[in-house]
Amino acid sequence: MSILDTVIENSLESLNIEHFYNDYLVADKRTPVHDMSLGEIANVHYSENQYGLYKRFLTEHDLQNKLTRYGGAEGTLETVLITAKHAGALTGLSELDERHITFFDGAQDAISNVISCTVSPLGSGYRNKQFVLAAIPSYPYAASILNQKCGVKLFQAFSGDEFAQGVVDCIDETVGAILINIPQNPLGYILTADHAERINHAARLHDCAIIVDMVYAGFTDKGDIQQALSRFDPERTIYCDSFSKIFGLPGLRLGMAFSRNQQICSALRAVKSAHSLLPSALKYLFIGYLLKNHQGLIEAIQTSLRMRHHLFASSFEALNSSAARLLPSDNHLYRCIDLGGMSIPSDKALDEWTYSLEKRTGVRVTSGSKFFPNLNFVQNHSPKYMYCSSGQTHKPFWRISLGKEPEIEAVSQKICTFLRNH
Numbered sequence: 001m002s003i004l005d006t007v008i009e010n011s012l013e014s015l016n017i018e019h020f021y022n023d024y025l026v027a028d029k030r031t032p033v034h035d036m037s038l039g040e041i042a043n044v045h046y047s048e049n050q051y052g053l054y055k056r057f058l059t060e061h062d063l064q065n066k067l068t069r070y071g072g073a074e075g076t077l078e079t080v081l082i083t084a085k086h087a088g089a090l091t092g093l094s095e096l097d098e099r100h101i102t103f104f105d106g107a108q109d110a111i112s113n114v115i116s117c118t119v120s121p122l123g124s125g126y127r128n129k130q131f132v133l134a135a136i137p138s139y140p141y142a143a144s145i146l147n148q149k150c151g152v153k154l155f156q157a158f159s160g161d162e163f164a165q166g167v168v169d170c171i172d173e174t175v176g177a178i179l180i181n182i183p184q185n186p187l188g189y190i191l192t193a194d195h196a197e198r199i200n201h202a203a204r205l206h207d208c209a210i211i212v213d214m215v216y217a218g219f220t221d222k223g224d225i226q227q228a229l230s231r232f233d234p235e236r237t238i239y240c241d242s243f244s245k246i247f248g249l250p251g252l253r254l255g256m257a258f259s260r261n262q263q264i265c266s267a268l269r270a271v272k273s274a275h276s277l278l279p280s281a282l283k284y285l286f287i288g289y290l291l292k293n294h295q296g297l298i299e300a301i302q303t304s305l306r307m308r309h310h311l312f313a314s315s316f317e318a319l320n321s322s323a324a325r326l327l328p329s330d331n332h333l334y335r336c337i338d339l340g341g342m343s344i345p346s347d348k349a350l351d352e353w354t355y356s357l358e359k360r361t362g363v364r365v366t367s368g369s370k371f372f373p374n375l376n377f378v379q380n381h382s383p384k385y386m387y388c389s390s391g392q393t394h395k396p397f398w399r400i401s402l403g404k405e406p407e408i409e410a411v412s413q414k415i416c417t418f419l420r421n422h
Contacts, residue, residue, distance in 0.1 A: 011146045011384065020140050020370050033362030034411045035404070039185070039333055041248030042404035046300040050249055053297070057289045066281045076281055079288030086291055087258050090217050091239060092230030100258045102268045103279045107215050107242035107255035111179075112144045113275065114238045114257055117267045118209040119176030121149035122384065129176030129208060131386070135163050137371030137394075139185050139213075146384060150176070154373070155388040158187060158395075164195040170388030171202045177209040178202070182225060183216045186336055186371050186399040188329025192224045196231040203236050209264075215242040215255075218298065219305055219332040234260040238268075243287050245333075248301055248403070254283045305332040308402040315412035324419045333403055336368070337415070339396040342422065347372070350396045353422075357398075361414040368397035 084096040104110035120127040132145045135157040145152045155166035183190045238259045244250040309332040316326050323341030344350050347369035354367040372394050
C-alpha cells in the first residue's frame, strides 16, 4: 500500500531530472577537467564577477525591511518596470508594464505554473484540454508536464521547418498548450515569423495556448527571432524567461512569465501566490539593480558566447570526418556533434561513449539520449505519453555547452582526437 498519488508514483522515473544535471548531488565529487555539459556561464570578461556585484548590491541597499517582511511586489515597482522594458525589447512588446510580469523561482517554475493554468489534468471530466504538445529532442519538459498531472504529445523536430510542420500535423482537440523553445535547446534552431503564423493558425483552430520558453533569446545573432517572438498570437501566448541565463546566475533561481493577455497574467500571479507565494523580493531587487546598472554584463556574456561558439566550430573543422559532423546552431550557448556515422546502435552505447570521452580526455559533454524520454518508460505509460510522428529512433549526438570553458580550442582538439581513434 502506498500513500503516494498514483500519477506521481507511476511517473517517478520521468519526474526526476537529476540525471540531466549529472546527478548534481554527487557531481562535485567527480569534477571533470573540462565541463562542457551544463548550461552554466563563467569566465566572462567584465569589470566585476557576479558575486562581486552581489556584494556591492548588498552594501548599497538597506534591505532590513525586505528581510523581515513578506515580499510581494511592495516597493519594487521600479524593478518590475525595468524588467518589463527588458522583456519588451526582446519580444517587441513595447506595451508591457507591471501588470504583465509575474516572477517565479526560475523559468522551469514559470513553465510549470503556466501549464497548470492552461492544461487540465489527465482524466478530469470537465475539460478535454489535457495534453501539452512538444518536440523532441529537447530539455526534459516532460517532467514539468507530468508533475502537473497532464499528458504530453511528442513529435521529432530537428529544424524550425520540422517543428512548425510537426505542430500542424500533431495538434488536435486534446491539446491545451503548444510548448516552444527558441532558440532551441539542444539543437539551436530558431523559428521565423512565418513559422509563428503557422503555429498561431493551428492554436486558434484548436483553441489552445502557446507557451514560449525564450531563455536563450539573447544568445543568437539572428534578427528573425524577435520577429517570431512578436508575431505569436498575443491573446494565446505566454513567454517564459530566466535570469539564470541572462546574467549567468542559475544559483539565484529567478525567472518570469509575461503575456499581453491580462486574464492569464492574473491567473499566473494567483496560482504562484497560492503555491509558494512570490519569489523573494531580494532576488528580483538584485536583478533590477543589474538591469539598471550593469547592462554591460549581458553584453559581455553575449560576446563571450559568440566568440566561443565560432571558435569551437572553426577548431572542430580540423576533424574533417563524415562520420561525425557539427550541426548548425543559432544558439550560441550550445553546439551539437552528430555521431550518426559512428556506428552507435543504442542510447546505452551512446552513454558509454560519453562516459569514455570523459574518462579518457577529461571532457564532459551531454549525451543526446538525455534529450529524449526513455522509450521503455513511454511504452509502459502510454496514456500519459503519445508519439505523434512515426520516427522514434534516437539520432546519436553530443551536446556541447560553451558557457564556461575558456580553453575552447584545446577541448575541441581532445574531442576530435577521441573521435578519430574510434
